Amino acid sequence: MNIKLVDVWYKYPPSKIALRRVSLEITEKKTIIVGPNASGKTTLLKILSLMYKPWKGAILVGSKSYWELDEKEQLAIRRRLIYVHEKPVFIRGTVLDNILLGFKIRKINLNKHEIIDKALHLLEIFGLEKTANIKPRNLSTGQLQLISIIRALVLEPDVLLLDEPTANLDIEKRKILLRYLEEYVKKNSGRKIVIATHDLLIPLLLEDSYVVVLNDGRIASRGYVDEILGYEYEKLFNVLKKKGT
Amino acid sequence: MFVDSEVVEIIIRSITISGTATFLASLWSIPLSFLLVSRYSKITNLIMGFFNALVGVPTVVVGLFLYMILSRSGPLGFLGMLYTPQAIMLGEAILITPLLVSLLYESFHRTREKYWELALTLGASDRQALKLFLLQSLPEILVVLLLGFSRAIGELGVALLVGGNIKGYTRVMTTAISLEVVKGEFEKALLLGGFLITTVLGISTSIRFLKGRIE
Numbered sequence: 089m090n091i092k093l094v095d096v097w098y099k100y101p102p103s104k105i106a107l108r109r110v111s112l113e114i115t116e117k118k119t120i121i122v123g124p125n126a127s128g129k130t131t132l133l134k135i136l137s138l139m140y141k142p143w144k145g146a147i148l149v150g151s152k153s154y155w156e157l158d159e160k161e162q163l164a165i166r167r168r169l170i171y172v173h174e175k176p177v178f179i180r181g182t183v184l185d186n187i188l189l190g191f192k193i194r195k196i197n198l199n200k201h202e203i204i205d206k207a208l209h210l211l212e213i214f215g216l217e218k219t220a221n222i223k224p225r226n227l228s229t230g231q232l233q234l235i236s237i238i239r240a241l242v243l244e245p246d247v248l249l250l251d252e253p254t255a256n257l258d259i260e261k262r263k264i265l266l267r268y269l270e271e272y273v274k275k276n277s278g279r280k281i282v283i284a285t286h287d288l289l290i291p292l293l294l295e296d297s298y299v300v301v302l303n304d305g306r307i308a309s310r311g312y313v314d315e316i317l318g319y320e321y322e323k324l325f326n327v328l329k330k331k332g333t
Numbered sequence: 334m335f336v337d338s339e340v341v342e343i344i345i346r347s348i349t350i351s352g353t354a355t356f357l358a359s360l361w362s363i364p365l366s367f368l369l370v371s372r373y374s375k376i377t378n379l380i381m382g383f384f385n386a387l388v389g390v391p392t393v394v395v396g397l398f399l400y401m402i403l404s405r406s407g408p409l410g411f412l413g414m415l416y417t418p419q420a421i422m423l424g425e426a427i428l429i430t431p432l433l434v435s436l437l438y439e440s441f442h443r444t445r446e447k448y449w450e451l452a453l454t455l456g457a458s459d460r461q462a463l464k465l466f467l468l469q470s471l472p473e474i475l476v477v478l479l480l481g482f483s484r485a486i487g488e489l490g491v492a493l494l495v496g497g498n499i500k501g502y503t504r505v506m507t508t509a510i511s512l513e514v515v516k517g518e519f520e521k522a523l524l525l526g527g528f529l530i531t532t533v534l535g536i537s538t539s540i541r542f543l544k545g546r547i548e
Contacts, residue, residue: 101373139453159458167456177447179469190455193465243455 089149089168089246089278090115091136096145098131098305106131108305110145114247114280116298117273120291120313121284123302129284130174130251132302136282137171137249138162167194169247174255176236178224183211183235186224190243203242210238214264230256237265241272248272249282254290266293339501340521344528347505350418351486354425355478358433362481363474366437370445381438387431393490399424400494416497421505424491429481436480440473472544479540483533506532 091114098107107128114136121129134140138147138154147154149165157165170190178186187207196203211217214234224232233256240248248269254262273279283290291299291313299316301309309316369377401407403415414420448469452462467474489507496503498512506529513522 102375137454139450163456163458166453170456171454173450173454177451179448179451179465189451193452193455193457193461239455 089165089280091169091247092148093135093142094146094148096135096142096147098128098135098140099143100131105143106305107135107142110305110307112300112307112310114282116296117280118269118294118297119280119282119300120294120297121282121300121302122286122288122291123308124286127302128305129286129302131305133171133249133251133282133284136247137169138166139171168245169249170240170243170245171249172236172240172251172253174251176232178232178236181223182221183216183224183227184208184220186235187211187239187242190239194243207238207242210241211235213268214238214261228256230258230261233257234261234265241268246278247280247282249284251284252286253283254285254287263293266290270294340525340528342501343504343506343509343525344532346418347486347507347529348532350421350492350505351425351482354422354485355429355482357422357426358430358481359474359478362430362433362437366434366441367445369434369438370441381435384431384434384438388435390428390431391490392428392488393494395424395428396490396492396494399427399491403495415495416499416503418496418503420495421492421503424495425485425488428488428491429484432484433477433481436477437474440470440477444470444473475540475544479537482536486533487529 093110093112096107096110097105099105110128110132112132121132123129131140135142135147138149141155152161154162154165179189184204184207187210188203191203208217208220211220216231216234216238219227219231219235224235227235233253237250237253240250253265257265269281273281283294291297297313299309299311299313300307301316369380399420400415402409403412403420404410405415414423445466448466449462452465457465486505487507489511492498492503492505492508493511496505496508498504498508504512506525510522510525510529513519513525
């Protein structure tokens with residue numbers, strides 16, 4: 089599944105422009121969007137996840153302009169990608185209820201035991217197997233972040249878009265998550281992940297990742313991590329350092 | 334001091350009338366609040382400003398306004414609704430609408446984006462997203478409706494002006510209390526006042542319990 093942004097602008101009402109003339113095609117398996125706070129990372133991710141309609145410009149999915157498709161076609165495309173929010177939201181019920189929510193919404197008639205086993209297996213990988221029957225409000229922010237990622241992973245999307253996925257994780261959990269994401273994209277040739285982060289170590293820890301540097305709503309630089317490790321990346325490091333992030 | 338059948342009848346009538354009024358008001362307040370939250374524009378602020386200003390409107394003014402509309406020479410006089418329980422229901426529903434819209438708008442404003450986004454990211458259609466949003470907002474909706482009910486059951490102006498305090502027909506707790514005070518029957522007035530407070534507290538407690546169970 090190829091997503092292409094053509095000259096995209098995004099404006100929050102009444103007049104705050106968050107993205108300016110962004111053209112980007114998600115062709116790589118691992119794309120990392122980096123940039124300081126308020127640079128437009130989350131907005132770009134929400135546009136890529138097809139939740140936000142651009143103010144100007146087009147979004148092409150394959151050869152079709154997504155926002156010109158009918159509702160049914162849009163839904164079919166939207167179900168192939170999942171966006172995971174930086175501050176995850178949970179419904180009432182247990183962790184397991186939350187992980188299975190996507191199946192319930194999509195009315196997927198898979199074997200219930202099979203789905204539960206899959207969910208429990210993922211919880212086990214992230215060391216959260218004991219939380220399955222606990223209510224999310226009793227868990228830590230880091231655990232909730234992982235659970236929201238598991239909720240997306242269990243649906244096996246073609247494109248997984250993660251907003252600051254490591255923001256509340258310790259080093260060990262971050263390692264487990266990144267390792268799992270590497271495996272996830274390797275398992276199936278059609279799978280891609282897009283991560284928005286200000287954690288500059290992520291592009292270095294994920295092999296062959298393609299980095300997009302955003303600044304003030306514009307793409308300041310892009311390329312494979314070793315290509316942009318020079319000037320632009322260093323400049324970004326300095327900006328983040330000054331901002332204390 | 335004893336509870337006679339008339340008092341019981343008044344309590345049941347009060348709960349029925351105010352309950353129906355709250356239900357009626359919810360029929361337009363919930364969709365309207367949702368629409369205002371989801372189609373945000375500059376006009377939304379104006380509309381909300383209008384509703385916020387009307388929250389504290391004196392009940393007697395609403396009663397007077399409705400009396401003029403429903404009286405025989407008024408535009409809706411042909412309906413013959415004046416001095417009927419239906420007139421009180423309509424009046425109370427109108428009275429609590431600004432309160433419901435203001436509180437529901439605030440509540441939906443806080444929760445819409447997060448649940449709507451959650452549903453969409455997990456592959457929901459707009460209809461499924463709406464269903465998830467409403468289900469998750471149910472405890473807040475219940476609390477707002479309870480506040481609306483409390484305002485409706487405790488008001489006097491509308492019930493007196495468009496209900497007429499007719500014995501066995503439109504007499505509710507507040508109008509009965511007012512009448513007993515005028516008659517100098519303070520004991521009965523206090524008894525009814527006690528029931529009014531108990532009713533409101535009882536319903537409030539049970540809805541809060543229900544809300545806790547749902548959460």
